[in-house]
Amino acid sequence: MSIAESPRLTAGWDELIGPGGVPRPAAPALMEQIAVLGAEELQRRQNLADLDVLTRGITFTVYADGRGIGRARPFDVVQRVIVRQAKHLARR
Numbered sequence: 001m002s003i004a005e006s007p008r009l010t011a012g013w014d015e016l017i018g019p020g021g022v023p024r025p026a027a028p029a030l031m032e033q034i035a036v037l038g039a040e041e042l043q044r045r046q047n048l049a050d051l052d053v054l055t056r057g058i059t060f061t062v063y064a065d066g067r068g069i070g071r072a073r074p075f076d077v078v079q080r081v082i083v084r085q086a087k088h089l090a091r092r
Helices: 028-055 084-090
Strands: 059-061 070-072
Touching: 028 070
Parallel strands: none
Antiparallel strands: 059 070
16 A cells, blocks of 8 residues: 555645545655555665654653653654745745
């Protein structure tokens, strides 16, 4: 099963995959690389990145939960796709 065919959330925006599982116009090259790597390799890389973030101490604490422990800052090994028009809007 490819990433495009995997189950997805029904709500929210997916910047890589549009309706019907078709890659959005800015995403085909990234989707191709994801397909080449495969789900297992992506998960392996994500696990290594998570471990690296935690061991480097890149954490935050949510004091309201009462545990007071450091949590690893979320990091996604898949790049965000930002189209030129969105970059222009973000600069304003």
